[in-house]
Amino acid sequence: MLKQTFLLTCLLSCAVSGSLSAQSKTDFNQYKTLLSAGSIPEDFSLSTYEKVDRDIQISRPELDAASKKKFYTGIHSAIDEILHSEVCVFGDPVSLYVKDIAKNLLKDDRETFSQLRFYTLKSNETNAFSTDQGIIFVTTGLISQVSSEAQIAYVLAHEIAHYKRKHVLERFKQKTVLRNANYYELSTYSKERELEADADAIELYKKAGYDEALIEPTFDVLMYSYLPFDEYKIPETFFNSHDFYVPEFKFPKETFAITAEENYNDSKSSHPNISKRKKQVLDVLAKGTGWNGSPNVLGADRFNEIRTIARFESVRNSILSLDLTNALYSIYILEKEFPQSQYLISMKAKTWLALAQTKSAGMSKPYESRIHKEGEIAVLHSILKKMDKLELSTIALRQIYDIRAANPSNTEIQAIYDRMVETAANTKQFALESFSKYDYHQAVQRNKNYNDSIAKIPVDSLTKAEPVKTNESKYDKIKKKRSADGNIEAQVFDSTAYYLYGMKDILSDSSFVKAFKAAQNNSASTSNKQEANSKLIPAIPDLKSKSIALTEPNVEILESSKKTVNMSESIRANATELILEEAADNGYNFSTDNAPNELTIEGIHAFTFLKSALRQTDGYSKVNFFPVDYTELQNMTKKYSSDVILIPLFAYMDAKKSAPMTVARPVIATWYVPPMALILLTGKLLDSQKTKIQFVGVDLKNGHAAVSNEYLISGRPSKVMLGSKIYEIFKSTN
Numbered sequence: 152m153l154k155q156t157f158l159l160t161c162l163l164s165c166a167v168s169g170s171l172s173a174q175s176k177t178d179f180n181q182y183k184t185l186l187s188a189g190s191i192p193e194d195f196s197l198s199t200y201e202k203v204d205r206d207i208q209i210s211r212p213e214l215d216a217a218s219k220k221k222f223y224t225g226i227h228s229a230i231d232e233i234l235h236s237e238v239c240v241f242g243d244p245v246s247l248y249v250k251d252i253a254k255n256l257l258k259d260d261r262e263t264f265s266q267l268r269f270y271t272l273k274s275n276e277t278n279a280f281s282t283d284q285g286i287i288f289v290t291t292g293l294i295s296q297v298s299s300e301a302q303i304a305y306v307l308a309h310e311i312a313h314y315k316r317k318h319v320l321e322r323f324k325q326k327t328v329l330r331n332a333n334y335y336e337l338s339t340y341s342k343e344r345e346l347e348a349d350a351d352a353i354e355l356y357k358k359a360g361y362d363e364a365l366i367e368p369t370f371d372v373l374m375y376s377y378l379p380f381d382e383y384k385i386p387e388t389f390f391n392s393h394d395f396y397v398p399e400f401k402f403p404k405e406t407f408a409i410t411a412e413e414n415y416n417d418s419k420s421s422h423p424n425i426s427k428r429k430k431q432v433l434d435v436l437a438k439g440t441g442w443n444g445s446p447n448v449l450g451a452d453r454f455n456e457i458r459t460i461a462r463f464e465s466v467r468n469s470i471l472s473l474d475l476t477n478a479l480y481s482i483y484i485l486e487k488e489f490p491q492s493q494y495l496i497s498m499k500a501k502t503w504l505a506l507a508q509t510k511s512a513g514m515s516k517p518y519e520s521r522i523h524k525e526g527e528i529a530v531l532h533s534i535l536k537k538m539d540k541l542e543l544s545t546i547a548l549r550q551i552y553d554i555r556a557a558n559p560s561n562t563e564i565q566a567i568y569d570r571m572v573e574t575a576a577n578t579k580q581f582a583l584e585s586f587s588k589y590d591y592h593q594a595v596q597r598n599k600n601y602n603d604s605i606a607k608i609p610v611d612s613l614t615k616a617e618p619v620k621t622n623e624s625k626y627d628k629i630k631k632k633r634s635a636d637g638n639i640e641a642q643v644f645d646s647t648a649y650y651l652y653g654m655k656d657i658l659s660d661s662s663f664v665k666a667f668k669a670a671q672n673n674s675a676s677t678s679n680k681q682e683a684n685s686k687l688i689p690a691i692p693d694l695k696s697k698s699i700a701l702t703e704p705n706v707e708i709l710e711s712s713k714k715t716v717n718m719s720e721s722i723r724a725n726a727t728e729l730i731l732e733e734a735a736d737n738g739y740n741f742s743t744d745n746a747p748n749e750l751t752i753e754g755i756h757a758f759t760f761l762k763s764a765l766r767q768t769d770g771y772s773k774v775n776f777f778p779v780d781y782t783e784l785q786n787m788t789k790k791y792s793s794d795v796i797l798i799p800l801f802a803y804m805d806a807k808k809s810a811p812m813t814v815a816r817p818v819i820a821t822w823y824v825p826p827m828a829l830i831l832l833t834g835k836l837l838d839s840q841k842t843k844i845q846f847v848g849v850d851l852k853n854g855h856a857a858v859s860n861e862y863l864i865s866g867r868p869s870k871v872m873l874g875s876k877i878y879e880i881f882k883s884t885n
Contacts, residue, residue, distance in 0.1 A: 177244070177456055182463050182494035184780070185273060185291075186756050189242035192268060194234055194286060196750060198719065200708055202227045206284075222283075230282055237762035238273045239288075245271040248449070248457045249289050252304050255448055256311065256359045263315060275468045275477070277376040281310040283317070291468070293372075294461035295380040299446035300454045301361040302369045305352055308359075312351035316344070345422050346431050353435055362444040363436060370429045374411045378526045379477060380462055381484050385530045389483070395549045395653035396591040398646055407529035459485075466498045470505060470779050471763060473770050475517045476532040478502045493561070500554045500567040501777055507547035507571065508774040511540050511578045516770075541580040545650040548575050552657055563782050570777050572663065576670035583658065583667065591652040598644035686884035687739075688848040690857030691795060695738050699848075700746040700793035701730065707802045718868075722801050725870040726877070730799060733881040745791040760784060761796055761849045765856040778854025788851040800845045803868055842868040844876060859884075 197205075203223045211219055233239055240246065250269040257264040266285045272278075275292040282288075287310050289303075297303055356366065390397040414426035422428075447454045462485060469478035482499050489495060509517050523532035535543070548571055555561075555568040575581045587594055657663050688694060704726045706719045727743065734741040747757035760780045767779060778784055788794065842864040849856040864876050 177460060179459060179463065179489050179494070180492045182492060184467055185240050185243045185245060185271065185460065185464060186759065187240045187242055187752060189752075191750070191752065191755070192241055194268060194270075194284070195241065195755070199227045199231045200719075202231075202284075226283055230284065230286065233272070233288065234270070237759050237766060239270055240273065240759075241268075241270050243271055245289070245291065245294060245457055245460060248453065249287075249303065249307065251449055252300060253287070253307050253311065256304060256308055256355045259358065263311070267311070267314070273464050273468060275465050275472070275474070277372065279306050279310055281314045283314075285314060287311070287314070291461040291464040292376075294458055295465050296372050296376055297458065298368070299362075299365055300449055301356075301365040301444070301446045302372060304359060304361050304448075305356050305366055305369045308352035308355040309348050311355060312348040313344075316347065316351070346428065349428055349432055350435055353432065357442060357444075360444050360448050362446050363442050365446055366432060366436070367429060370413070370425050370432075374413050374425050375409070377411070378409070379480055379484070379528050380465065382527050383484050383487075384527050385480075385483075389531070390546060390550075392549070392553055394553075394590060394656050395546075396649065397546075398591075398649050400646075401534060401649075403530060403533045407525050407527075407533075409525045411525075459488075463494065466495070466502075467779055470498065470501060471767055471770065473505075473509070473514075473516045474522070475502055475506050475509070476523055476528060476535055479506075479535075480528045480531055493558075496554060496558060497561070497563055497567070498779075500551050500564055501779060503547040503550045504567055504571050504574065504777055505771070506535065507544045507574050507578075508776060509771070510538065510543045511574060512773040514773055539580075540578055541585075542650050544575050544578045544581055545586075545653065547571060548657070549653050552663070566781065567777055569666070570775070572666045573670045573674075573775070576667050577674050583664065585651060586654040586658055587652045588655060588658065589652060590655050591649055594644055594652045595646075687881070688797075688846060688857045688859050690855070691848050691850050694795065694848070695740070697740065697794035697850075698792065699734075699739060699741050699795045699797050700791045701727070701734075701741045701743050702746045702796065702798045703727065703743075703748065704730075704799040704801055705749075707800075708804075718803065721870075722803070722868055722873070725873050726799055726801060729870075729874050729877045733877050737881045737885045741797070742793070745793065747787075747791065747796065757787060757791075757796075760787065761798070761847075761856070764849050764854050765847060765858075767854070768856040775853075776855075781854060784849075784851045784854050791851075794850065794852055796849045796851065798847045798849075800843075800847060801868070802843045803841070805840045805867075840866050842866075842872075844880070 203220070206223045206227070207219055211222075214222060246269050249271070253267060253269060254264055257267075268286050270286060270288055272288050272290045274290045275295075276290055277292045277296050279287065279289045279293055287307065289307075293306065294303065353366065357363070385402075387397075387399045387402050413424065413429065415424050417424040417427070462481065466478050466481050466485070469475065469481065478498065479502050482495050482502065485492070486495055486499075506517065518532075518536040520536070523529050538546070551564075551568050551571045555564050558564050589597065691697075704723050706722045706726075708719050731741055731743065747761075748754040749758050760783045763780055764778060764784065767776060787796070844862040844864070846859040847856060848859075862876060862880055864872050866872060
């Protein structure tokens with residue numbers, strides 16, 4: 152099923168920015184997000200129940216038959232959630248780099264290396280973790296934070312130690328046996344194993360030729376990992392351009408101190424605090440003989456390239472997760488080295504649009520007080536948080552207008568601009584007559600000249616002056632007061648409304664004015680218009696008029712038995728036939744000919760973008776958002792000759808036969824889990840035998856995804872029962 156996997160591990164650090172050499176294989180000016188490459192590993196191609204049936208045959212004397220089934224069902228269910236999420240990639244440059252580092256660490260232990268697989272998670276959380284299956288996941292957030300390859304090597308050595316010592320199984324056994332043990336007892340046990348893994352990691356690290364002096368700074372990555380990947384001061388000219396000026400008083404005067412402590416209270420954490428870990432590592436190093444090594448065994452050029460890839464990924468990750476301040480701040484840092492990057496230029500426009508839309512819609516998440524409270528990013532977050540709807544919409548329009556002017560042939564930026572004009576037109580406070588025909592500096596000078604002339608008039612003449620009589624109505628006067636120029640000749644100038652003086656050239660652009668008024672009219676007419684929405688997926692209008700690519704049904708059998716493979720294949724075959732038949736009878740244009748297949752590399756790429764669209768729709772549900780993968784989705788429209796991709800979802804469960812899915816916590820050994828953000832991967836049980844049916848539709852034109860209602864079948868999903876329910880679904884939604 153399409154499921155979202157979010158790693159909850161709040162960590163980041165300051166990393167030294169390095170220049171990329173001319174040997175870089177990645178064109179960062181035309182950067183594209185990381186995608187899987189090469190042959191598809193069995194971790195991705197086999198189903199959960201196939202893996203359970205395979206691994207349950209492995210001899211594990213430590214576990215009885217019931218515990219073994221529970222263990223393998225738990226680990227494979229939890230890990231498959233991650234493997235099949237939109238954030239996991241294999242065979243990409245980051246995964247291959249991590250694999251090469253591990254190969255160097257295990258150059259004297261080829262057997263262990265042959266048992267391991269390395270995958271990248273496109274997440275800004277700073278983390279790495281190993282599994283009993285031999286999978287090691289590393290996040291782009293971790294790679295973006297480090298200052299050398301050596302620091303990655305130490306983290307990997309730590310995870311390899313967890314794997315070799317079978318800490319995952321040990322944690323599972325402890326939680327199974329100590330049913331009445333409290334969480335503190337279990338987490339204390341885990342602390343011992345974490346310190347043990349740190350000690351083992353030193354030996355692997357040393358033999359691999361890395362510098363001893365770089366071990367201790369690795370813990371700084373942990374301590375400061377809640378901050379962005381670098382620290383750059385936000386200048387008071389940050390928002391300014393030739394046509395726009397933000398007064399210095401808008402910038403906060405207070406400092407946002409960095410207050411991280413390494414000796415925090417870890418009594419409720421599964422991991423020892425940083426101070427304890429650092430002390431043990433330093434004690435181990437003090438007992439041995441010091442050594443020199445390299446910070447980058449595989450080369451500084453390759454390290455810098457891979458870290459830059461991770462930092463570029465952080466921008467897209469931030470937009471998807473609604474961390475828009477971090478997206479804007481990261482772009483600001485990266486543009487120093489890559490000012491011509493079309494990727495960064497496009498992402499900047501998307502970020503400004505998202506800021507305007509979320510502010511106008513009253514969405515609180517991008518502006519929460521609990522995030523970005525320290526460091527230089529806190530300055531930017533404070534400013535954006537305090538802006539009102541009109542202020543932020545004006546700045547966003549100004550920024551996107553200028554980006555479009557500098558990139559006139561970029562169709563994606565044109566589409567972002569069109570959406571921004573629509574957003575401004577739909578913002579109640581945004582009225583063209585409110586803006587000044589002067590820029591900020593002209594308005595200041597005109598106000599100064601007026602005040603100077605007033606000062607030369609005798610005071611008594613001012614007091615005796617008769618008010619000027621006009622024929623203005625109440626509403627004319629109100630509009631005049633709302634206008635930045637309303638009384639510009641009579642000493643009305645408010646520098647706090649600086650944004651009203653940044654639209655001079657835009658207001659004189661007839662194409663903008665025409666587009667703005669058209670968007671206003673369209674908004675008014677749309678609100679009075681009843682769209683012919685399909686009841687199958689109400690959020691996608693006029694579904695019957697669209698070309699729809701029907702993918703192979705996604706089937707999940709939440710039990711482990713030899714019958715599950717046959718049942719899954721039967722559901723897929725029967726459901727596809729029945730859906731096509733009922734769709735045709737009810738006037739839908741469904742086709743399976745060009746639909747993406749998740750068992751091919753191209754299909755995996757397609758589903759990555761589809762799942763990201765579903766995630767973005769969920770996060771930006773209140774606004775007409777612009778898809779972060781706009782170009783890729785437009786290309787899919789052509790590739791699959793379709794307007795909509797439709798994914799049928801089927802989930803069957805027999806509660807009596809299904810092993811409990813509550814063992815995910817003790818089956819993942821993580822490098823670091825912060826005190827308030829533990830990874831919890833849980834499954835859900837349904838009563839007795841039930842089959843749940845849903846449809847996910849992704850509109851490739853606008854990048855929005857939607858999910859149908861849930862439909863339930865009681866009992867096993869035979870062809871007759873499936874046919875009856877699918878007939879009912881299409882008839883009831885026609």
